[in-house]
Amino acid sequence: MTLDPQAPLDVDPLLDDPATRIVVCCGSGGVGKTTTAAALGLRAAERGRKVVVLTIDPARRLAQSMGIDSLDNTPRRVKDIDDAAGGELHAMMLDMKRTFDEIVEAHADEERARAILSNPFYQSLSAGFAGTQEYMAMEKLGQLRSRDEWDLIVVDTPPSRSALDFLDAPTRLGSFLDGKLIRLLMAPAKVGGRAGMKFLNVGMSMMTGTLGKLLGGQLLRDVQTFVAAMDTTFGGFRTRADATYKLLQAPGTAFLVVAAPERDALREAAYFVERLAAERMPLAGLVLNRVHGSGAGRLSAERALAAAENLDERRIVDQTGGKEEVRTAPAPGSPAAAEAPSDPTIEQLTAGLLRLHAERMHVVAREQRTRDRFTALHPEVAVTEVAALPGDVHDLAGLRDIGHRLAAGGNPAGAS
Amino acid sequence: MxxxxxxxxxxxxxxxxxxxxxxxxxxxxxxxxxxxxxxxxxxxxxxxxxxxxxxxxxxxxxxxxxxxxxxxxxxxxxxxxxxxxxxxxxxxxxxxxxxxxxxxxxxxxxxxxxxxxxxxxxxxxxxxxxxxxxxxxxxxxxxxxxxxxxxxxxxxxxxxxxxxxxxxxxxxxxxxxxxxxxxxxxxxxxxxxxxxxxxxxxxxxxxxxxxxxxxxxxxxxxxxPALLGEPALALTRDTGVRPAVVEALAAAGIGSAKRLAGPLLTQAGEYAERYALERAQREQLAAAGLPLHELPxxxxxxxxxxxxxxxxxxxxxxx
CATH class of the missing domain: 3.40.50.300 (P-loop containing nucleotide triphosphate hydrolases)
Incomplete structure (x- = not known):
């Protein structure tokens, strides 16, 4: 079986195509999603596009490398990029509470906005609802897109407990806020009409009673006032969620699933690929980060280990020989003794090099098996590989290097 | 506990x-x-x-x-x-x-x-x-x-x-x-x-x-695992070590030792870089003053x- 049966993912044409307006990087946590988004943004900008990168929760040093460690929820121009091609790079970090506050401020008059913002239920919802971050990322994306100041938006997705939350959360929040319960809490009479009213009122009092008992009546009142205020200011959360959802399905959006060549990350990636297909979201391909290779791939792990043992034996012979000073009587069958005595430290080093290589070859083989499993399930998905780096990325040069690897990694001949 | x-x-x-x-x-x-x-x-x-x-x-x-x-x-x-x-x-x-x-x-x-x-x-x-x-x-x-x-x-x-x-x-x-x-x-x-x-x-x-x-x-x-000890790591930084490694590889029975020595030393260089990075991370963790466990x-x-x-x-x- 060949090792690279998949179509390569060609990153540069995707970034260069003026029709590409949104690139979404998704995948499970800890696979280098944010770094990938930043590297893609930088590469596109240096190839002449006007780019904004929306990051969700960047590591401090990555944010610093782009000069966005101040949390103010607005895009900042990244300095010191190569703008010879006429491009620009802007970057921002999502502040979900600020984004939510801004929606409220934009849609309500001052007094009502203040009432909502100080409502304890709103404060809990805006800071920590399981889907708020995802919802606000989508909201921000919609805002950036409608401002039309950038010709490419690269989005990083929130570090959800599962990659799928990202797609589910907007609908979940939307459907909650437009949901049956909320409508009941607000105006029970409106829902059922005359026939349903009696039943609903019974259900209602039983329910508010129970909820009140459980949560405390004050919380329930907070919810009721909150929902009433939200609804009159800008009803139809669901409409907003639907609009952002459609934006993702539109031509011009490209999804990149980011993964590392590990079982769990690729299982999640496969899941995501299937989900995107089911939702008719346009998948551009898979970015496989931290892939190991070897310049000495022709030397197998087994042969390397055997040679390392060989060297160890020689060293032991050398050492015992040295101690007992019996160099005149070499051990039979030991070639070392016959030659000039070699430096034991060099032999130790060489044995170490060989063991290191054997370990590397095991990693390479394991990653290949994991990848093959993914390929067997999804042969249609284009892949680009990014070689593992010994250290983390701290500056634009590091991001540029990753961008280069991303562009080269789709081409098997270019991968090391 | x-x-x-x-x-x-x-x-x-x-x-x-x-x-x-x-x-x-x-x-x-x-x-x-x-x-x-x-x-x-x-x-x-x-x-x-x-x-x-x-x-x-x-x-x-x-x-x-x-x-x-x-x-x-x-x-x-x-x-x-x-x-x-x-x-x-x-x-x-x-x-x-x-x-x-x-x-x-x-x-x-x-x-x-x-x-x-x-x-x-x-x-x-x-x-x-x-x-x-x-x-x-x-x-x-x-x-x-x-x-x-x-x-x-x-x-x-x-x-x-x-x-x-x-x-x-x-x-x-x-x-x-x-x-x-x-x-x-x-x-x-x-x-x-x-x-x-x-x-x-x-x-x-x-x-x-x-x-x-x-x-x-x-x-x-x-x-x-630590596969190269400190003395070996120190040697990898010495650029003149390559001919000796070629010799040792050949003596250990590896064919085309000349071609392999370079990539093997490159891998060792990457290992050394990572090793230094890991040591710095260990020191940072130790500064937290908590019991530290390591799993392979x-x-x-x-x-x-x-x-x-x-x-x-x-x-x-x-x-």
């Missing part, structure tokens, strides 16, 4: 694996542990190669020396219905609430409420006793949310205080907090020897301490037998 062991860590560091290994390690010598999952990911079932776990405590593994590991995937919705049943004998009304979306509301909308239910169930298992008055479980190990969310998750009292100022949820939160802030609980953080996870771990330790939550140990996962990287990937290896390693390191 605290009876409630909470395991958190940055995504991708293997916190579920470490939690499972810890549950196995603590179950040795005939003890009984409960491994609890709160994020609905079914990570435990995948790890133990069993079918998806229901909302029910069931035995999933036997530890060396006759111990037993039970597992439970806590579902916040079912936990709430459970809770309503226990305190209000709701019966059918619970189902009606569910239909109306009230359960959804209480469990997913106000995160503090959901977290009280999740931690509350774990605390209940910690305190539960059998008819003879013995604890049902010697230890409860929780596979908790990641480092970035752990303080908020455990600090339910603060979260809920703003929402439910009175009532049973409020009281429940108070009771849960008493357990979580006591010596009965220890919060461990899993990390890798890489910059981002280490930074997040140190931030997490500071946050937990500020919230007066008991920080336990730092578990460094997937530690790669299993080169063949993780399977059930690997889990037992890690559990044994934890035992060896005094857990």
């Amino acid at each position: 605290s009876r409630l062991q909470v395991v958190s860590g940055k995504g991708g560091t293997g916190k579920t694996t470490v939690a499972a290994a810890l549950a196995l390690a603590l179950a040795t010598e005939g003890r009984r542990t409960l491994l609890v999952e709160v994020e609905g990911r079914q990570g435990i079932a995948q790890l133990f190669e069993t079918e998806a776990l229901p909302y029910e405590e069931r035995k999933i593994a036997v530890a060396p020396g006759g111990g037993e590991v039970y597992a439970l995937a806590i579902d916040p919705e079912l936990a709430l219905l459970d809770y309503l049943q226990m305190f209000y004998k709701l019966g059918g009304a619970g189902r009606a609430l569910k239909k109306l979306g009230a359960i959804d509301f209480a469990t997913t909308v106000a995160p503090g409420l959901r977290d009280v239910l999740l931690t509350g169930k774990a605390c209940e298992a910690v305190r539960r006793k059998d008819k003879q008055g013995r604890y049902a479980y010697d230890y409860v190990v929780m596979d908790a949310p990641p480092t970035g969310r752990i303080t908020r998750f455990l600090n339910v009292n603060d979260e809920v205080a703003g929402l439910a100022k009175i009532g049973p949820i409020h009281n429940q939160a108070q009771a849960v907090m008493r357990v979580l802030k006591s010596r009965e609980t220890a919060v461990h953080l899993v990390t890798l020897l890489e910059e981002m996870p280490v930074q997040e771990t140190l931030d997490g330790v500071a946050e937990l301490r500020a919230a007066k939550l008991p920080v336990g140990r730092i578990m460094v996962n997937m530690v790669r 990287l299993l080169t063949e990937g993780l399977d059930l037998s690997g889990l037992y290896t890690l559990a044994e390693e934890l035992r060896r390191q005094g857990i």
